[in-house]
């Protein structure tokens with residue numbers, strides 16, 4: 001395996017001194033890239049995800065075009081419901097759809113938790129291939145959805161503004177909800193371990209909907225499972241938890257074995273630092289919509305963001321995924337601004 005030529009991301013996560021913060025963008029492989037749109041016109045979403053050569057090519061596109069300090073494997077968090085036996089469709093321009101949702105004890109009992117190394121072997125193949133093609137240029141990030149967010153899709157059956165059905169399931173049938181969360185956690189841990197074995201240098205766990213929960217409910221429903229994942233994976237590689245919207249949980253996240261935490265734009269860099277304490281690397285938190293500003297203005301705001309967080313124990317990123325309408329030059333300006341920091 002080629003040695004990493006750029007290990008800024010791993011250094012920042014280990015709390016080591018860096019010359020400037022590392023930078024990458026959530027959803028950096030995606031619809032704002034014309035090269036992605038070309039493949040999207042030819043192959044449907046799960047074909048792109050399940051074909052290692054395509055997943056590899058899509059993962060590398062932003063590395064070659066935009067130049068961030070890390071690659072994130074092209075896949076989706078919803079491959080886990082598939083591995084557990086549920087059908088997941090992606091309606092282009094509409095979002096995910098699970099025709100059969102989880103509602104009863106029998107539904108939970110029927111879910112599969114083993115064999116993920118085989119059922120999702122294409123992800124591990126994509127990681128191996130991408131690791132080889134990267135040839136040490138930048139680290140490779142593996143990922144999974146957090147148990148609460150996966151529960152949201154399994155129970156709701158689709159995207160939602162408030163995930164009412166999923167929350168009602170958790171509140172009305174807490175025992176069943178915890179059984180479901182436990183099963184998702186078990187398979188997710190095996191999946192992430194297989195990703196590390198296949199070459200992932202670091203892992204991110206996306207809790208995209210945890211911000212829908214009160215602080216007390218987050219501690220009851222989301223946190224214990226994030227903790228379990230961090231405990232199992234942190235001995236193998238750095239783990240970044242991204243409980244989007246759950247700014248109130250930063251002190252709790254700092255008490256886990258995770259190395260990093262993602263934050264969105266709902267709190268200032270100073271607030272995030274104060275709540276996260278000195279031993280957690282913070283990642284974020286540029287509002288993706290601000291990438292529509294002129295490049296010169298993006299650069300000014302990126303510099304202010306880094307000044308706010310400080311250059312150490314910090315990973316420059318967006319507060320959520322990049323949007324399809326962002327000009328590639330603006331994405332480049334974002335990355336370039338971080339690379340120029342302190343020069």
Ligand code: CP3
Pocket residue numbers: 025026027028029030031040045072073074075076077078090092093094095096143159206208321
């Ligand atoms: O970040 C990356 O570049 C890696 C790839 C990646 C995708 N999905 C590809 C994708 C990652 C890390 C994800 C995670 C994911 N998937 C999350 C967590 C992150 C977040 O955004 O909160 C969630 C909630 C999903 C579920 C999902 N997948 C949704 C809601 C959608 C539709 C919304 C949308 O953006 O179109 C998807 C589809 C999806 N996953 C796309 C991509 C590039 C768009 C597919 C397309 O139309 O080309």
